[in-house]
Amino acid sequence: xxxxxxxxxxxxxxxxxxxxxxxxxxxxxxxxxxxxxxxxxxxxxxxxxxxxxxxxxxxxxxxxxxxxxxxxxxxxxxxxxxxxxxxxxxxxxxxxxxxxxxxxxxxxxxxxxxxxxxxxxxxxxxxxxxxxxxxxxxxxxxxxxxxxxxxxxxxxxxxxxxxxxxxxxxxxxxxxxxxxxxxxxxxxxxxxx
Amino acid sequence: xxxxxxxxxxxxxxxxxxxxxxxxxxxxxxxxxxxxxxxxxxxxxxxxxxxxxxxxxxxxxxxxxxxxxxxxxxxxxxxxxxxxxxxxxxxxxxxxxxxxxxxxxxxxxxxxxxxxxxxxxxxxxxxxxxxxxxxxxxxxxxxxxxxxxxxxxxxxxxxxxxxxxxxxxxxxxxxxxxxxx
Amino acid sequence: xxxxxxxxxxxxxxxxxxxxxxxxxxxxxxxxxxxxxxxxxxxxxxxxxxxxxxxxxxxxxxxxxxxxxxxxxxxxxxxxxxxxxxxxxxxxxxxxxxxxxxxxxxxxxxxxxxxxxxxxxxxxxxxxxxxxxxxxxxxxxxxxxxxxxxxxxxxxxxxxxxxxxxxxxxxxxxxxxxxxxxxxxxxxxxxxxxxxxxxxxxxxxxxxxxxxxxxxxxxxxxxxxxxxxxxxxxxxxxxxxxxxxxxxxxxxxxxxxxxxxxxxxxxxxxxxxxxxxxxxxxxxxxxxxxxxxxxxxxxxxxxxxxxxxxxxxxxxxxxxxxxxxxxxxxxxxxxxxxxxxxxxxxxxxxxxxxxxxxxxxxxxxxxxxxxxxxxxxxxxxxxxxxxxxxxxxxxxxxxxxxxxxxxxxxxxxxxxxxxxxxxxxxxxxxxxxxxxxxxxxxxxxxxxxxxxxxxxxxxxxxxxxxxxxxxxxxxxxxxxxxxxxxxxxxxxxxxxxxxxxxx
Numbered sequence: 001x002x003x004x005x006x007x008x009x010x011x012x013x014x015x016x017x018x019x020x021x022x023x024x025x026x027x028x029x030x031x032x033x034x035x036x037x038x039x040x041x042x043x044x045x046x047x048x049x050x051x052x053x054x055x056x057x058x059x060x061x062x063x064x065x066x067x068x069x070x071x072x073x074x075x076x077x078x079x080x081x082x083x084x085x086x087x088x089x090x091x092x093x094x095x096x097x098x099x100x101x102x103x104x105x106x107x108x109x110x111x112x113x114x115x116x117x118x119x120x121x122x123x124x125x126x127x128x129x130x131x132x133x134x135x136x137x138x139x140x141x142x143x144x145x146x147x148x149x150x151x152x153x154x155x156x157x158x159x160x161x162x163x164x165x166x167x168x169x170x171x172x173x174x175x176x177x178x179x180x181x182x183x184x185x186x187x188x189x190x191x192x193x
Numbered sequence: 194x195x196x197x198x199x200x201x202x203x204x205x206x207x208x209x210x211x212x213x214x215x216x217x218x219x220x221x222x223x224x225x226x227x228x229x230x231x232x233x234x235x236x237x238x239x240x241x242x243x244x245x246x247x248x249x250x251x252x253x254x255x256x257x258x259x260x261x262x263x264x265x266x267x268x269x270x271x272x273x274x275x276x277x278x279x280x281x282x283x284x285x286x287x288x289x290x291x292x293x294x295x296x297x298x299x300x301x302x303x304x305x306x307x308x309x310x311x312x313x314x315x316x317x318x319x320x321x322x323x324x325x326x327x328x329x330x331x332x333x334x335x336x337x338x339x340x341x342x343x344x345x346x347x348x349x350x351x352x353x354x355x356x357x358x359x360x361x362x363x364x365x366x367x368x369x370x371x372x373x374x
Numbered sequence: 375x376x377x378x379x380x381x382x383x384x385x386x387x388x389x390x391x392x393x394x395x396x397x398x399x400x401x402x403x404x405x406x407x408x409x410x411x412x413x414x415x416x417x418x419x420x421x422x423x424x425x426x427x428x429x430x431x432x433x434x435x436x437x438x439x440x441x442x443x444x445x446x447x448x449x450x451x452x453x454x455x456x457x458x459x460x461x462x463x464x465x466x467x468x469x470x471x472x473x474x475x476x477x478x479x480x481x482x483x484x485x486x487x488x489x490x491x492x493x494x495x496x497x498x499x500x501x502x503x504x505x506x507x508x509x510x511x512x513x514x515x516x517x518x519x520x521x522x523x524x525x526x527x528x529x530x531x532x533x534x535x536x537x538x539x540x541x542x543x544x545x546x547x548x549x550x551x552x553x554x555x556x557x558x559x560x561x562x563x564x565x566x567x568x569x570x571x572x573x574x575x576x577x578x579x580x581x582x583x584x585x586x587x588x589x590x591x592x593x594x595x596x597x598x599x600x601x602x603x604x605x606x607x608x609x610x611x612x613x614x615x616x617x618x619x620x621x622x623x624x625x626x627x628x629x630x631x632x633x634x635x636x637x638x639x640x641x642x643x644x645x646x647x648x649x650x651x652x653x654x655x656x657x658x659x660x661x662x663x664x665x666x667x668x669x670x671x672x673x674x675x676x677x678x679x680x681x682x683x684x685x686x687x688x689x690x691x692x693x694x695x696x697x698x699x700x701x702x703x704x705x706x707x708x709x710x711x712x713x714x715x716x717x718x719x720x721x722x723x724x725x726x727x728x729x730x731x732x733x734x735x736x737x738x739x740x741x742x743x744x745x746x747x748x749x750x751x752x753x754x755x756x757x758x759x760x761x762x763x764x765x766x767x768x769x770x771x772x773x774x775x776x777x778x779x780x781x782x783x784x785x786x787x788x789x790x791x792x793x794x795x796x797x798x799x800x801x802x803x804x805x806x807x808x809x810x811x812x813x814x815x816x817x818x819x820x821x822x823x824x825x826x827x828x829x830x831x832x833x834x835x836x837x838x839x840x841x842x843x844x845x846x847x848x849x850x851x852x853x854x855x856x857x858x859x860x861x862x863x864x865x866x867x868x869x870x871x872x873x874x875x876x877x
Contacts (some may be wrong), residue, residue, distance in 0.1 A: 014251065037278055069195045076199070083206045090217040101224055101253075102278035160772040162746055233819070234826040244830070268816075271773070316829040335826050358413075360818075361467040362811035366744075366804040 002018050004135050007159025011139030014190050017115045018147045019181040020106075025117030028148060029173060031106050038152035039054075040099040040143030041106065045137070048088050049119060052081045056120035057130060076117075077120045085111045115144060151177065224253045231272045239288045240333040243278030252352035257338070258282060263289035265338065295351040296334040297341070303348035310340035310349060317370055375576075375607050378627040383612040384791050388545060389584060394670040397678035399556055402694045404482060407456075408499050409722035410474045410859040411438060411463045412716025415511040416518045417443030422474055428455045431541045432484035433661055436474050439506070446509045450663035450683035453478035461466050462721050463832040464707045466714040469590045473722075474815060476685070485660035498571050498834050501656060504659025508655035509662045509725075513551075514539060514616075514645030516706070520652070523644075524571055528639055536574040537625060538565055539645040540581040540592075542608060543616035544709035547729040549666040550646050550675045554581065554588050559597035561646050564605050564653030565591035572642055579624055579646070581607040582615065613711070614789040617641050620758050647728070658681035667723060669695045688730055689719040701734035710737070713792040745798040752804060753792035759785050763792040763802050768811035775816065778809050810819075 003080045017023050024045075031041040042076055056077045089107050091102045100107065110116060123133040154176055163172050206291070228249040235245070240261035242248040259273040260282040267284060274281035284291060299310070299319075304325045308345035311317075318334045321327030329340075331354075340351050354360070413419035416529030420437035426629040430436060430449050447847055452474045455489040490504075526533055538561075542550045556562060565577050579596070580590055592606045609615055609624050613732040619630050622641055630636050636643055647665060652659045670677035674694035682691055688705065692698060699725060706713040707721075709729055723730070731737075753763035761782055783806060792802045 034278060059202075062200065067195065067198060069198070072195060076202075079203060079206065082212055086210050087213045090213050092216040098227065098276075104278070108302075122240055157768070160768045160774065177263065194657065198595050231829075232823075234830065236826070238828050244801040253739050262835065268773075310633065315833065316826050318829075328762050333825070336821075354766070358465065358469050358471055360815075361469060363466075363804070363807040365808045365812075 004131070007135045008139045008142075010049045011136060012014045012143040012146060013184070016143045016184055017118070017140045018144055018149060018185075019177070019184040020188075021118070022058070022171075023117075024113050024144055026109060027106050027113060028151065028177070029170065030109075030146075031035050031083055031103065032148055032152035032155050034102075034172070035149065035152050035156060037102050038148045039145075040096070041103060042141075044088055044092060044103070044107065044147050045110055045113070045116075045144055047139035048081070048084050048135065049116055049141035049144070052077075053123060053140075054130075054134050055080045055084065057123055057128070057133040060124055060131075071103050072119075073124070073142045074117075077117060081116050081120070115140060116179060147180070151180065190191045225249050227276060228252050228273065231265070231269060231276065233261060233264045233269060233335070235335040235337045235340060237264060237335070239289070240265050246315050252277075258276070258285070261288055265290040287331055294350045294354045295336045296331050296354055297329045297336070298336070298350050299329055300348040301326055301328070303346050305346055307345060310344065311344040313339045313343045315339060375605070376627075378624055379608070379610075380615070380623040380758050381760045382754075382791060383502055383614060383758045384756065384794060385421070385610070385612045387613045387794070389611070390545045390621045390670075391548050391551070391584070393546070394668050394679060395551055395585075399666055399679045399681050400694065401680040401684060402680040402691055404451055404480075404796050405690040406477060406478060407687065408450060408453070408476045409461055410449065410476070410685045411461070411685060411722070411724055412437055412447065412472050414447065414517060414684075414724040414726065415520075416516065417441065417445070419472070420444060420447050422458050422472075424458075424474065430452070430455060432474060432482060433487065433663060434485055435507075435509075435661070436476075436551055438622055439509075439519075442828045444518055445511050445521075446507065447474070448509050448661040448663050449474075449476055450685060450835045451476075451478050452591060455491075459831050462718060463622075464714075464721050464724055464727060468717050475534060477698045488810040489498055489506055489659035490656055493567050493656050495571060501567070503651055504656055507661070508864070509652070510651045510655060511662075511725050512645060513647035513651060513665060513725065515712070515726050515728060515730070517724075520644070520648055523642065523690060524568075526572065526642070532640055533572045533574045533625060533637065534576070534644050535642075536565070536568055536572055536577040536797075537621060537641060538577060538579040538646055538649055539616060539618070539643055540579060540588075540622055540646045541616040541621055543582065543611070544711050544729075545613075545614045546670050546731055547668050547669075549710050549728055550670045551581075551585055551588050551680050553666050554646060555591045558591045559599065560626060560653050560657075561650050561832060562592075562595045562599045562604060563657060564600075564649035565600055566599065567652060567656055568602055568642075568644070568649065569601070570572040573814055574642070577602065579606045580617055580621060580625055581606075582611040583799050583826055584611045592663050596798055602791070611789065614758055614787070617787050617789060618760060619787070632782055634786050660789040662725065664722075665725065665727070667691070667727055668729040669732070670729065671702075671732040672734035672737055673704075673705075675699055681802060682727055684724050684727075687720055688716070691723070691730060692732065698732060699734075701736075703735045704733045704738055706731040706733055708818060712788065744799075747800060750797060752795045752797065756774040756791040756795045758789060758791060761786060764804075766809070767800065767802055767805055770805040773812070775813045776810055779813060783813075847862065 015021060018028050026040055032038050059076050060073060064073060064076060070168055085108060112163060119137050123136055130135055155173055158172055158176065229246055232245040232249060239249045242251060248257060252259060260270050262269055263284065270284060271281050304327050306321065306327060308369055310327060311319045311321055315337065316333055316335055319327055319340065320329050320330055338351060381707050400864065411424065421440050423438045424430060424436045425440055430453060431861055432449060432451045434449055437448050439446045455474060457475045458472065458478045461473040461475065463471045466831055469498060493501060502521050502524050505524060510520045511517040512520060540550050540554055541737065542548065557716040565579065569577055579592060589608055597604050614620055618636065622636055622643060623629055626641065628639050651662050663705065664681055664685060666679055667682050668679050674692060678695055678697060680691055705716045707716050707727060707730060708733060713731060747767065749764060751764060757763055765781055766778055766783055786805050786806050788807065790803050795803060805856055
């Protein structure tokens with residue numbers, strides 16, 4: 001039990017995928033202009049990451065490993081992730097066309113989100129069980145969503161403030177992200193993992 | 194052997210995708226309604242589309258940029274940018290500049306009652322009939338200026354709207370940056 | 375009596391009451407002209423019910439109320455209506471509005487008043503009607519039609535507490551204070567009438583604790599009137615404790631929810647000047663034609679309170695105070711916190727005018743250049759409505775009106791506490807006023823663009839209909855022609871006379 005709690009704390013705070021491992025920076029910078037968009041993106045990524053994490057684990061465990069096809073791992077994982085993202089895209093398009101329009105290109109770009117492939121591959125590397133893989137993926141996504149929401153709230157306030165001209169836009173956003181990263185360093189050593 | 198397995202697995206995944214694509218098919222485009230709500234409904238055609246709805250459809254399809262509407266002005270562009278999650282663009286001055294709200298006024302001494310302006314008005318804001326005096330209903334006029342070209346005696350002019358107590362509003366205080374600099 | 379404290383406020387704001395409070399109320403003389411704007415209240419403007427050239431008597435109705443949220447207007451003295459036209463009115467825009475202008479004659483004839491002996495013999499609806507017909511509106515500054523406020527039985531609200539607002543928190547203004555010192559018994563009688571109308575369980579008359587003489591006067595009057603439901607209380611002098619919602623919080627600890635009125639939590643609050651007007655209308659049968667107004671500031675020679683006729687041009691009132699001094703710089707309607715500057719003294723006073731401040735340059739806050747916001751948060755600590763002025767400032771400044779509205783921009787009472795405490799001298803209230811009126815303009819524009827869309831679509835539908843009808847008609851005609859031709863071909867041709875000629 002405590003082991004699963006540890007996985008969650010580790011992936012959400014201590015080894016946050018965006019601020020500590022520096023994966024998934026593309027949607028982090030691209031979708032964080034507005035809070036509503038960020039929340040939508042966070043939910044979409046959570047759905048994709050958890051499902052992809054589980055599916056890739058199962059693909060590796062029941063298909064690739066028994067047949068000795070480990071060298072096809074990367075291709076298989078990418079195909080699995082692409083299918084999951086396409087499904088998510090169709091569902092989002094139907095349920096919330098505005099969110100679909102607003103996310104724009106970043107929704108199919110979840111396919112190339114290195115956090116998603118990273119989670120899938122790390123599960124294999126760490127030799128996680130089924131439940132551990134699922135929790136790892138879920139925790140990674142929650143950590144991603146948390147940081148995305150925090151960052152977009154800050155960005156909304158920074159946009160309307162008196163930012164010096166050379167720093168406006170992405171420059172001040174990256175500085176903020178760096179400072180957030182430094183803040184999250186405070187969690188290191190919390191979990192011996 | 195591995196090839197075969199892969200082909201089978203990927204085919205299954207492809208079929209799954211196809212099923213999802215059909216099951217979650219989206220009909221129509223509700224985004225168009227939301228864009229149309231933001232546009233000022235002047236129906237003037239300055240955006241080079243025959244009305245506000247066609248322009249909204251073009252924006253939804255991604256065929257037109259959001260900065261084509263002068264009556265909507267900067268505020269309209271900002272609202273569209275906010276809705277679509279894109280950066281606001283400056284108004285495309287080729288279509289016209291943002292002006293204060295104007296209404297059309299017919300000079301009754303010159304009007305010949307030819308009905309050409311009535312046919313041109315997209316919101317039926319001109320009252321009148323053949324060989325009788327025409328007049329613009331001020332409260333319904335959107336300032337689109339479509340009535341001015343058809344008039345054969347050039348008796349229609351645009352005048353700024355009467356400022357009444359009901360329409361008056363506070364001005365924005367000057368920015369701290371301007372004053373501090 | 376237990377008192378609560380609202381958030382923030384300015385306890386140490388200089389009061390400046392001494393300038394005008396020591397002299398008794400003087401009745402201002404009859405002016406040569408009385409100018410009556412048709413809109414002196416919240417709601418629809420009244421409609422004139424006299425014509426140019428009519429002779430009117432004092433107390434006569436000259437404009438009808440227009441709908442439920444509206445009030446009639448009465449003239450204070452006899453004279454002739456010389457015009458009904460646009461005239462400058464007291465409004466921050468400086469724009470003119472329709473007014474009835476009456477040239478007074480020296481006769482000062484009045485209509486016979488219709489007093490009521492014992493108001494408890496009259497049904498409540500009749501008393502409310504008298505208040506409505508007397509043209510009474512909130513005299514504390516808001517000018518909401520009082521009869522509509524009192525008519526709570528229709529809304530089935532249960533009113534437990536009646537609050538009488540004698541807490542004149544804005545600096546310089548002392549009209550309510552003098553009214554309570556000199557005419558407390560009539561105000562207490564007015565409270566009694568209101569208790570009868572509203573059926574409330576208690577009435578609390580509250581004044582600030584900076585005026586012990588006034589408190590003695592109201593205590594004496596309450597004891598003499600001997601209605602056990604009426605009590606008096608002194609509250610701490612903090613600006614803006616006289617704001618309706620702040621006063622309710624101070625006296626009852628309850629907060630009026632955003633978007634609601636005090637009646638929704640069982641409370642009705644009225645200014646003491648309004649209560650006096652109600653007593654005058656019911657017991658003495660007089661419509662609202664005069665009010666107590668403070669003329670003060672370093673810019674007048676004799677600052678004090680006047681009982682002035684509504685419609686009097688301000689210059690006549692200044693003359694009654696022995697004229698301007700040499701340091702008079704600006705003319706302000708209202709107090710230094712919530713008042714606005716006037717362009718000329720030809721403007722008349724209206725029902726809601728409680729003070730004219732002829733300010734010298736010392737008394738007007740010098741407009742310092744605003745510096746950038748340092749995010750100190752003093753404004754939020756000072757806000758009596760518990761809002762976030764700093765956030766509202768950033769949002770108003772960047773025109774993000776929807777977000778500002780979500781942060782309860784419309785609950786701002788524009789008291790000016792945040793302005794005073796801001797170390798960067800940012801004119802916060804100006805930003806909020808701009809944002810509020812921008813949102814209102816946007817709403818109006820949206821309404822008119824929705825209407826334009828409906829008209830456009832109706833027109834398109836009509837044109838399509840006409841086109842379809844034309845197509846239908848021409849199709850029918852074509853068919854009819856075809857049917858006509860067929861029988862002609864089938865029957866043999868009859869021989870023509872020309873055939874025989876040819877042969």
